Amino acid sequence: LQWSSPPEAIERFQSQEIWFPPPQFYEFCRLCNFSSLGELQKFSSARALEGCERWMPVSLSAPDAFIQLLPGDELYPEDPDYTGEKKITMSTDKKVEDLMKEGRIFHRIVVKDINNLAVYVNIQAKYKHINPLMMKCDDSDYNSKL
Numbered sequence: 001l002q003w004s005s006p007p008e009a010i011e012r013f014q015s016q017e018i019w020f021p022p023p024q025f026y027e028f029c030r031l032c033n034f035s036s037l038g039e040l041q042k043f044s045s046a047r048a049l050e051g052c053e054r055w056m057p058v059s060l061s062a063p064d065a066f067i068q069l070l071p072g073d074e075l076y077p078e079d080p081d082y083t084g085e086k087k088i089t090m091s092t093d094k095k096v097e098d099l100m101k102e103g104r105i106f107h108r109i110v111v112k113d114i115n116n117l118a119v120y121v122n123i124q125a126k127y128k129h130i131n132p133l134m135m136k137c138d139d140s141d142y143n144s145k146l
Helices: 006-014 022-031 037-050 096-102
Strands: 058-062 064-068 105-114 115-121
Touching: 022 105, 022 115, 064 096, 096 115
Parallel strands: none
Antiparallel strands: 058 064, 064 105, 105 115
């Protein structure tokens, strides 16, 4: 076991010292908004009464990456398959760069490989939650529309 701050954990992830799945990468990016545990506790206490929403990432397969779409993203389906019973598979022939240039409303995690993730969010978080800091593990730059 090793204690790491969220930025340190992301750095260790990027250098391939440790690994965690995309949802945890997303949460570490959210935790980067807080400089101390006390600040996080204060935020959590104030926000706790606001409520929450159910999330189910929807996978979109592109030729050069796997994208986890989250609620609010313009490509997120109106009626997501929360149970997996429908076995819906979304795919596109467009590369990530093209999807990002054409898009305007993002709430997604782009997975290029096991240690190469990027979080893109430009929506307003619901229930007074806080968006993750946008982080990426490669040198791609899709900030023109963000």
